Amino acid sequence: MATTPDPQRHDVVFEEPTGPLAVPGVGAVVESEFASVSVRLDQSGNSVRLRVEDLRTGRVRFLDALELESIVWLEDGHLTQLLDPSHERWRG
Amino acid sequence: MTALLPPEIEGGSRFDRLVQPARVHGSLYTDPSIFAEELRKIWHRTWVFVGHESEVPQPNDYVRKQLADQDVVMTRDKDGELHLLINRCAHRGLQVCDDKAGNSSSFRCPYHGWTYRNTGELLGYPYNKGYGGKNKLELGMGKVARVDSYHGFVFGSLAAEGPSLDEHLGAAKGEIDRLVGLSPDGQVKLDAGWLRHRTRSNWKFLAENETDGYHPQFVHGSIFGVTGSPIGALYSDNSTAVTRNLGDGHSENDLRPEFRSFAEPMRWFGTTPDRVPGYVAAMHEAYGDDAQRRMIEGAPHVMIFPNLFIAEIQVFNIQPVAVGECVQYATAVQMAGGHELNQRMVSQSIGSVGPAGMLLADDTEMYERNQRGVEMADPEWLDVRRGLGRESVDAAGFTIGAATDETGMRGFWTHYKSLMEAED
Ligand code: FES
Numbered sequence: 001m002a003t004t005p006d007p008q009r010h011d012v013v014f015e016e017p018t019g020p021l022a023v024p025g026v027g028a029v030v031e032s033e034f035a036s037v038s039v040r041l042d043q044s045g046n047s048v049r050l051r052v053e054d055l056r057t058g059r060v061r062f063l064d065a066l067e068l069e070s071i072v073w074l075e076d077g078h079l080t081q082l083l084d085p086s087h088e089r090w091r092g
Numbered sequence: 093m094t095a096l097l098p099p100e101i102e103g104g105s106r107f108d109r110l111v112q113p114a115r116v117h118g119s120l121y122t123d124p125s126i127f128a129e130e131l132r133k134i135w136h137r138t139w140v141f142v143g144h145e146s147e148v149p150q151p152n153d154y155v156r157k158q159l160a161d162q163d164v165v166m167t168r169d170k171d172g173e174l175h176l177l178i179n180r181c182a183h184r185g186l187q188v189c190d191d192k193a194g195n196s197s198s199f200r201c202p203y204h205g206w207t208y209r210n211t212g213e214l215l216g217y218p219y220n221k222g223y224g225g226k227n228k229l230e231l232g233m234g235k236v237a238r239v240d241s242y243h244g245f246v247f248g249s250l251a252a253e254g255p256s257l258d259e260h261l262g263a264a265k266g267e268i269d270r271l272v273g274l275s276p277d278g279q280v281k282l283d284a285g286w287l288r289h290r291t292r293s294n295w296k297f298l299a300e301n302e303t304d305g306y307h308p309q310f311v312h313g314s315i316f317g318v319t320g321s322p323i324g325a326l327y328s329d330n331s332t333a334v335t336r337n338l339g340d341g342h343s344e345n346d347l348r349p350e351f352r353s354f355a356e357p358m359r360w361f362g363t364t365p366d367r368v369p370g371y372v373a374a375m376h377e378a379y380g381d382d383a384q385r386r387m388i389e390g391a392p393h394v395m396i397f398p399n400l401f402i403a404e405i406q407v408f409n410i411q412p413v414a415v416g417e418c419v420q421y422a423t424a425v426q427m428a429g430g431h432e433l434n435q436r437m438v439s440q441s442i443g444s445v446g447p448a449g450m451l452l453a454d455d456t457e458m459y460e461r462n463q464r465g466v467e468m469a470d471p472e473w474l475d476v477r478r479g480l481g482r483e484s485v486d487a488a489g490f491t492i493g494a495a496t497d498e499t500g501m502r503g504f505w506t507h508y509k510s511l512m513e514a515e516d
C-alpha cells in the first residue's frame with residue numbers, strides 16, 4: 001500500500017517490541033539495540049562448551065562450564081567494570 | 093487564525109481574559125506562544141502520566157516513552173527500582189536509546205561509546221586517557237526530577253519541587269482504586285501494547301472531550317448502532333448519570349447511577365456473568381459480598397489532568413507535540429487474575445481504538461476538524477456554558493452536572509488557568 005498519507009489526517013502505529021530470534025546456522029541470537037551475539041553449544045571438544053559469537057565483528061569465544069559458573073558468581077560490580085569501554089576493547 | 097487576544101475585555105490577567113466561566117478563547121488552541129507557555133507551566137512542571145510498571149516487569153527492562161516534548165526512557169534497574177531517564181547522552185547530546193523497548197543493564201551511546209547504567213549513571217567511556225583515566229567525569233544521563241506511581245501508573249514531574257503525586261491526583265485516586273478493584277488480584281496491567289495515534293489537534297481538545305457527555309450520541313452513533321451497546325442512551329437529558337468535577341482539573345462521567353438502577357453485573361462491559369464465568373468466580377472469591385456491587389458499578393470513565401484518560405476498558409496517554417498536534421497512545425486494560433475478561437478487553441479495544449476501530453477514529457475526526465475550525469477567524473470563542481444553570485454539589489462536595497453537561501470542561505479550565513497564571 002504505497003499511498004502517501006494525508007498530512008491533515010491522523011495515522012496509527014502499533015508499537016511492538018522485538019521478538020526472539022533463532023537464525024539457522026547461527027543459533028539463538030541474544031540481541032538488543034546495543035549488541036548482538038549468537039550462542040550455541042559446541043561439542044567438538046572433550047567437554048561441551050558454549051560458543052558465543054559477537055555477530056557485529058565475527059569474534060568468537062568459547063566458554064567452558066567452570067568459566068560460565070564463574071560468570072554466574074561474578075559480583076555485579078565486577079560485571080559492571082567489564083562493561084566500561086576502556087576496560088579492554090577500547091583501552092588504547 | 094483567531095486573534096491573539098480578545099480586544100473587548102479589559103483588565104485582569106491575560107488568562108482572565110482568555111478563560112471565562114462560560115467561554116474560552118480560540119487562540120488557546122492555535123497560538124504557538126501559548127503552547128510554549130503550556131510546556132513550561134504545565135507539562136514541565138505538573139505530574140504527567142508516562143506509563144505503567146507492568147511495561148517493565150523484569151529487572152533491566154526498559155521502554156521509550158514521551159513526556160510532552162521530552163524523549164524519556166523508563167527503566168527498571170537490577171534492584172527493581174524505576175527510573176525515568178532523559179534520552180540524551182551527556183557527551184554531545186545524542187539520543188542514547190533507539191529501540192522502543194528492550195532489556196539491558198546498561199546503555200551504550202552509538203556515537204563515541206559512552207556507557208551508562210540503566211540508572212543513568214555514567215559507567216565508562218572509551219580511550220579514557222583523554223579524560224585523565226576512568227571515573228573522571230561527574231556526568232550522567234538526565235533524569236526526570238520526580239518519579240512516583242499509584243497502583244502501577246507511573247507519573248513524572250520535571251520540576252524538583254511542587255505538590256506530591258498524592259496531592260496532584262486528589263480525588264482521582266478513588267477512580268484508579270475503582271479500576272483496580274475490578275481485578276480479582278487488585279492490580280491492572282498495561283502490557284497489551286500501545287497503539288500510537290498521531291492527531292493533528294491541540295491536546296486540550298482531547299482532554300476536554302474525554303468527559304464530554306454531549307457528543308457520544310452524535311459522534312459514536314455508528315459504534316453504538318453496530319454493537320447494540322446500551323451505553324449511548326446513558327448520555328442524554330433523561331439519564332441519571334452525572335458529570336463530576338473532581339477538582340485539580342480532573343473530571344469523570346459517573347454512569348453508576350444508571351448501572352445501579354439496572355443492577356445487572358457486567359452490564360457496564362456489555363456482557364453477562366455467564367459469558368465470563370472464570371472472571372466472575374474469581375471476583376466472588378476475592379471480594380465476597382462486595383463483588384456484586386463492583387461488577388454492577390463497573391469501571392471509571394475519568395480524565396486525569398493533563399493526560400491520563402481511563403475509559404472503562406482502555407487507557408489513553410495523551411502527549412502534546414506542537415500547538416496543532418498531539419499523540420494519543422491507547423491500550424487495553426488487562427486485569428490481573430482477569431481470566432477470559434482480558435481477551436475480551438483486547439478485542440473490544442481493537443474494535444474501538446484499533447487501526448480500523450470505530451470509536452477513536454470518530455473522535456479524532458472531530459478533534460482534527462475542531463482544530464481546523466478554530467483556525468478560522470470568527471466567532472472567536474468556544475462556548476462551555478452547557479449545564480451551568482443546573483449544577484449542584486454532591487454529598488462529597490464535588491460540583492456535578494447532568495450527563496451531557498460541560499461541568500468537566502469547566503473544571504479543566506479552572507485548573508488550567510491557575511497553572512498558567514503561576515510565575516514562570
Ligand atoms: S554523544 Fe554520546 S558518546 Fe558522544
Ligand SMILES: [Fe+2]
Pocket residue numbers: none
Ligand atoms: Fe564520519
